[in-house]
Amino acid sequence: MSTQITNEDLELSVLETDATETPTAIPALRPDRLSSLDTLESEAIHIIREVVAEFERPALLFSGGKDSVVMLHLATKAFWPGKVPFPVLHVDTGHNFPEVIDFRDRTVERLGLKLVVGSVQEFIDRGELAERADGTRNPLQTVPLLDAIQRNKFDAVFGGGRRDEDKARAKERILSLRDEFGQWDPRNQRPELWNLYNGRHTVGQHVRAFPISNWTELDVWRYIEREGIELPGLYYAHEREVFERDGMWRAVGEVSMPKPHEEVVTKLVRYRTVGDMSCTGAVVSDARTVADVVVEVAASTLTERGATRADDRISEAAMEDRKKDGYF
Amino acid sequence: MSTETSLLETGLRESTLFRFATAGSVDDGKSTLVGRLLHDSKAILADQLDAVARTSADRGFGGAGATGSQAIDLALLTDGLRAEREQGITIDVAYRYFATDRRSFILADCPGHVQYTKNTVTGASTADAVVVLIDARKGVLEQTRRHLSVLQLLRVAHVIVAVNKIDLVDFSESVFREIEADVQKVARELGLGREDSNTGGIADLFVIPVSALNGDNVVDRSDRTPWYSGPALLEVLETLPAADELESHLESFRFPVQLVIRPQGALAPDAVAAGLDVGAYRDYRAYAGQITEGTVKLGDKVTVLSPGAEPRTTTVIGIDFAGSELAEATAPQSVAIRLADEIDIARGDTIAAAGTVRESSADLYAALAWLSPKPLREGAKVLVKHGTRTVQALVRNVTGKLDLATFKVEAASSLELNDIGNAQLRLAAPLPLENYLHHRRTGAFLVIDPVDGNTLAAGLVKDHPGDHEDERYVI
Ligand SMILES: Nc1nc2c(ncn2[C@@H]2O[C@H](COP(=O)(O)OP(=O)(O)OP(=O)(O)O)[C@@H](O)[C@H]2O)c(=O)[nH]1
Numbered sequence A: 001m002s003t004q005i006t007n008e009d010l011e012l013s014v015l016e017t018d019a020t021e022t023p024t025a026i027p028a029l030r031p032d033r034l035s036s037l038d039t040l041e042s043e044a045i046h047i048i049r050e051v052v053a054e055f056e057r058p059a060l061l062f063s064g065g066k067d068s069v070v071m072l073h074l075a076t077k078a079f080w081p082g083k084v085p086f087p088v089l090h091v092d093t094g095h096n097f098p099e100v101i102d103f104r105d106r107t108v109e110r111l112g113l114k115l116v117v118g119s120v121q122e123f124i125d126r127g128e129l130a131e132r133a134d135g136t137r138n139p140l141q142t143v144p145l146l147d148a149i150q151r152n153k154f155d156a157v158f159g160g161g162r163r164d165e166d167k168a169r170a171k172e173r174i175l176s177l178r179d180e181f182g183q184w185d186p187r188n189q190r191p192e193l194w195n196l197y198n199g200r201h202t203v204g205q206h207v208r209a210f211p212i213s214n215w216t217e218l219d220v221w222r223y224i225e226r227e228g229i230e231l232p233g234l235y236y237a238h239e240r241e242v243f244e245r246d247g248m249w250r251a252v253g254e255v256s257m258p259k260p261h262e263e264v265v266t267k268l269v270r271y272r273t274v275g276d277m278s279c280t281g282a283v284v285s286d287a288r289t290v291a292d293v294v295v296e297v298a299a300s301t302l303t304e305r306g307a308t309r310a311d312d313r314i315s316e317a318a319m320e321d322r323k324k325d326g327y328f
Numbered sequence B: 001m002s003t004e005t006s007l008l009e010t011g012l013r014e015s016t017l018f019r020f021a022t023a024g025s026v027d028d029g030k031s032t033l034v035g036r037l038l039h040d041s042k043a044i045l046a047d048q049l050d051a052v053a054r055t056s057a058d059r060g061f062g063g064a065g066a067t068g069s070q071a072i073d074l075a076l077l078t079d080g081l082r083a084e085r086e087q088g089i090t091i092d093v094a095y096r097y098f099a100t101d102r103r104s105f106i107l108a109d110c111p112g113h114v115q116y117t118k119n120t121v122t123g124a125s126t127a128d129a130v131v132v133l134i135d136a137r138k139g140v141l142e143q144t145r146r147h148l149s150v151l152q153l154l155r156v157a158h159v160i161v162a163v164n165k166i167d168l169v170d171f172s173e174s175v176f177r178e179i180e181a182d183v184q185k186v187a188r189e190l191g192l193g194r195e196d197s198n199t200g201g202i203a204d205l206f207v208i209p210v211s212a213l214n215g216d217n218v219v220d221r222s223d224r225t226p227w228y229s230g231p232a233l234l235e236v237l238e239t240l241p242a243a244d245e246l247e248s249h250l251e252s253f254r255f256p257v258q259l260v261i262r263p264q265g266a267l268a269p270d271a272v273a274a275g276l277d278v279g280a281y282r283d284y285r286a287y288a289g290q291i292t293e294g295t296v297k298l299g300d301k302v303t304v305l306s307p308g309a310e311p312r313t314t315t316v317i318g319i320d321f322a323g324s325e326l327a328e329a330t331a332p333q334s335v336a337i338r339l340a341d342e343i344d345i346a347r348g349d350t351i352a353a354a355g356t357v358r359e360s361s362a363d364l365y366a367a368l369a370w371l372s373p374k375p376l377r378e379g380a381k382v383l384v385k386h387g388t389r390t391v392q393a394l395v396r397n398v399t400g401k402l403d404l405a406t407f408k409v410e411a412a413s414s415l416e417l418n419d420i421g422n423a424q425l426r427l428a429a430p431l432p433l434e435n436y437l438h439h440r441r442t443g444a445f446l447v448i449d450p451v452d453g454n455t456l457a458a459g460l461v462k463d464h465p466g467d468h469e470d471e472r473y474v475i
């Protein structure tokens, strides 16, 4: 990891406007113009409030991962001093990192929220889903997700998807209409004009709302730093027993056991995404604090999915295919 | 241009947000240009580049790309859908992000195909600037004219014309100058940009010779176009002011109410745990929204506009944002506002600087960009979404549509897909309509199909005829 870049070099969030620095040739510029983070925050809060105002039963997808934590933080700001006025929904693959589940439960408790859980394991136990040959459970989340949406009659579901994550996500609207089968039709999206969001839908359809669509991974980390947002510990460098598979470091755990030829070593690692243990890899890193992570992410030469997600390597359009079927 | 240069010299350190989009005819190289910008500004990470290189090879891309050892189809960096890759075209907007020392950019790569014009309107509606591409071998085409009129309709602040594939015309100055002159002529006919008395040209309109494939004048100035002395594309993008950066103190405060925050007993447990004074917040009531323009300060006199009620004037006693009390706030901040008097305010009402709004009206005179295959007919019932309100509306008549060949408004009685035209609507409830020319947010609305909920048109409010109407307004 490069350590040449310091936080000071980045100096992205600090807004030191010094009127004397600005030549009189540009009187048209506001001295108090918002930084990019403030603009993104305002936009996200506007979207969250629109959805709450226009839909009957919204819910927020909450996995304990950094994007969903940031989304929930934005929701608390949007309705302060009132409570967040919707439940959170987690699709549990049964292969989660225990510390993430623990974090999820503490957060829900702290904010006084209702938690709805859709369980992949239950669907497998009932024979309604089959375990995949590669053991990955991420793609299996779609069915329990749609089931939870239907059962609870959610008409809008907030997701923490960002357009910089993947080329199919890059194409999605902020309010994205899903049909009765939860499917996304990328060739037939509604125009989305100005900041006027059209959430009209018929019975059975629902809408996915992505308030942090326009944030990058670096924006998310800078915001976590600025706001002092707590995250599960595995986002920061820690020692862990890992083995190498498909060019990624996998944690040794109940659901991800090394094969005989895969050597187990102890390394200083952290996670850039937290998902299903069976397909999420760690990166070697010594970034122990949020400030370290901001520096590391700014200097990274790989995208977070490229670095850590086996499920996206399945095919060229893995994400698009999953999204068409109703995935997050 | 002097404004831009001086901004460049100040070397502002804080990162602000700048949104831009691409436009132009099919295949003139928009996605390639975007890929080039991302690539040369080092916004492409190794795994993305690998994936694109693999796909380029699989698909036998033979472009003479100067990207390095292997030829890479840069358009694949944004053409992310399966159907787009199979057909080699862009279907819907791709949003990409990159940052330089000066700025964070949100880039919307839009399709050129006429069938997908609605997606280009989507990308352009939020853009601070639009880069319009022209294939140097083809010059200004009908689709170029269509997109330019959309940009003029939406009053996009800055238009940059990139004359692309300049490598395919041997970096010829005469070809460039001819297209440049055509562009200036079209811009004048459309009223795009302002006449610049100093240069005799048009301010806010840049014309740049580029090769998206090879990178000439994209990030760095090219020595293969010695006859061009202007800035490279990225230089322009880095220095233009974004709409939100412009002085807004001259504008009047506008605040469409999204919802009322009135927790009564249900205070946020984390706020209570952090020491929130429960007693003091028992009767808390604030109006949440995003400031669409202007600035509000504590103590300001404001007018509240609600349909069916007389405008009421009161005073701002609080501007709250998640536990901080602000002395002032400005567009585009999302805040919650408290008012001195107990008045009945609900979602859809507007709070505005006192004495700056005219009466709400149920007669809507509008310019429309029609985005649906379902044509607009006189007598149709539609929905109008304006700010935080949606009301029913009747289409009284269509008063004309724009002829792309002449840029004149011709008589018409209906609007079809991709038409730009004028119409008069009667609303079921009065709305605080304002002329889009002066109010980009409160002058904009959606036309929605009440049957299937689809968005039919982008709408822009015009002045009532007789109120010294701008003749050229349709475009
Ligand atoms: N020689 C040359 N070829 C170019 C240049 N720019 C783009 N091309 C080629 O032109 C073709 C079309 O490029 P795209 O970038 O897909 O065009 P587009 O404008 O995005 O097309 P749509 O989005 O479908 O409207 C591709 O084969 C590119 O390689 C250039 O500067 N020089």
Ligand SMILES: [Mg+2]
Pocket: B030, B031, B032, B075, B079, B089, B090, B110, B111, B112
């Ligand atoms: Mg394209």
